[in-house]
Amino acid sequence: MxxxxxxxxxxxxxxxxxxxxxxxxxxxxxxxxxxxxxxxxxxxxxxxxxxxxxxxxGFCDLHTHAPQYENIGRGMDLTLLPWLETLTFPTESRYGERDYAEKRYRRAVADVIRQGTTRAVFFATTHLNSTQMLIDMMEEAGLCGLAGKVNMDQNCPGYLVEDTDVSLAETRAFAEKNKDNVHVKPIVSPRFAPSCTPRLLKGLGELAAEYDLPIQSHINENMDEINWVAELFPEAQNYADVYRQNGLLNSQTLMAHCIHMKPEETRMFVENGVMAVHCPHSNANIASGMMPVKAMMAAGMRVGLGTDFSGGNAVSILKTMVLALQVSKLRYQMHPEEGFLKLSEAFFLGTKGGGSFFGKVGxxxxxxxxxxxxxxxxxxxxxxxxxxxxxxxxxxxxxxxxxxxxxxxxxxxxxxxxxx
Ligand SMILES: [Zn+2]
The missing domain is CATH 2.30.40.10 (Urease, subunit C, domain 1)
Incomplete structure (x- = not known):
């Protein structure tokens, strides 16, 4: 052709x-x-x-949440932790119901394709069956990418919390069922360090290694979250170290946000080939901060873009490129030494830069x-x-x-x- x-x-x-x-x-x-x-x-x-x-x-959206599609534009006066408690967790709890999930996942997948995304990486929910439905739906639609069953066995409401062994067993079953997929593959998806016990994180790192699976999570999004991680994991040197110690930080890892990184965390990411996912809509909406995207690129970090709905209010990587450019220029006023993103750089992040996570893509x-x-x-x-x-x-x-x-x-x- x-x-x-x-x-x-x-x-x-x-x-x-x-x-x-x-x-x-x-x-x-x-x-x-x-x-x-x-x-x-x-x-x-x-x-x-x-x-x-x-x-x-086509565009690569390296971080977003399919079940939160229905919440786009809601809860925008909240910051991360109350936003999770009052809006996100109650919504995600409904995705155990097949019909509920199917209708909403279909809307999300169709809109992602409509907006020009050709590779998408989704967080689903803790529910195995509807996460499988999401993978099958992406395949049916012709959308390539990754989808993950979320893991969380602590610090979340009782109606969502998983038993550690069940969480690991279901993730193994999910990996086993999808391990030979060509277009839509599974990704190990601990929600973020606070919602996982050390045993769960360790088990997920071992599973990722056993099945050679990619990994995604969140890091350094919000100061309350960062302080909480320091309390929960006092033996870790820093937030990134929690993931590293458990085998979750390597060249197949996507880490969303990376706003408030310590220099040693940035070095750890660069050394391990981790890809940071810049989600400027979400970072603005829930008042998280401005990712130093230029400084990270200069440090040699791999960077891609994510819509991160519904913290983000856009489904489009085009709009994400624009906000990444704008935020970078606002940040430049306070950090002129970093410089600011240029059009070709933002386009690169949304195509070949992010696409490199999938191999020769973008x-x-x-x-x-x-x-x-x-x-x-x-x-x-x-x-x-x-x-x-x-x-x-x-x-x-x-x-x-x-x-x-x-x-x-x-x-x-x-x-x-x-x-x-
Ligand atoms: Zn996210």
Whole structure:
């Protein structure tokens, strides 16, 4: 298959690669070439013509909560710990009911695809059955990514708290059932250190190693949370050390927020290849703080973007890129030495940077998975300019899902599911 269009993507964070009226070839879901001409060897293949439209990599949302989709825009006067207690935990407790969960998960998955996300990493809830339903639903819709059964065996309401052994046994069953999945894989998902006993964390680290599974959790989001972790785990050197001691901090780990990191924690992340997930909507909404994203990138940390609904109020990585840029520029006023994010850097974080968590994802270089969006920006570009970076900038800042006219995931066209 060959696609023709105005192609733009990033191979490194500092600049865009642009191919006006260019071609991308794909075979078996992977990019075979991207260039201004069709190479001789591919001249017999048919061309799908998107002339005049932007073709860009699909977006990677590395951190969000499928069951909280229904709460987007609610509880925004609360900070993290009361927000969990009064809004999030009561909602998540309902996901043991099959019909309740199915209806809401379908809405969440459909909207994530609609917004241009082609790889998503979800927290589900503690409930094994509905988490499996979420994985099956992503597969049915054609959305690639990861989903995790949440683990918590302390410091949460009685109606949600798990028995440690049951939590581990169910996570093992979940890993076993999904270990050979191709498109949507399981991810070990301790909610965050305060809601897990040391025995649970240790068991999850062992399970992740045994099944070679990725891991996700939250860290250094809010000062009350950080102080609480220090009380709960007095033997740990710091918050990151709680995860490290339990085998949960490696190059397959996603850690959301990373706002209030100690220098030694940043070093620990860099040394272990951990990917920090920047979730600026959530950080703003529940008053958590401003992640020093530029300083972390300068320190060599891997960084991706997350919508983190419903702490976040957006489902779109486009909007997340914009807020990441804006927050970085506000932070720059207090920390000019850090500099601020540039457009190509924010785009990189939402495509190739975050995509590296899945392997060769988020770019149109040869061998990359063909995850792509075709964007009709004619309504945003009335003056008819043809500078591709300028057109992409307008789409990022002023466009939305209505400009996306086609989506490809892993080489296949994917429609927004018509489920509701
Ligand atoms: Zn989160």
């Amino acid at each position: 060959i696609i023709k269009g105005d192609i733009i993507y990033t191979t490194e964070k500092g600049s865009f690669k642009q191919i006006p009226s260019g071609y991308i070839g794909t075979a078996d879901g992977r990019v075979t070439f991207a260039g201004a001409e069709i190479p001789e060897a591919f001249r017999n293949e048919s061309v799908t013509d998107y002339s005049g439209r932007l073709v860009m990599p 770019s149109f270089e040869e061998g990359y998975a063909f995850d792509a969006l075709v964007v009709d920006d004619s309504a945003l570009n009335r003056e008819g300019g043809n500078d591709l970076e300028d057109r992409l900038s307008r789409f990022i800042y002023a466009g939305d899902d209505r400009n996306i006219v086609q989506r490809y995931i892993d080489g296949k066209p994917v429609a927004v599911p018509d489920w509701d």
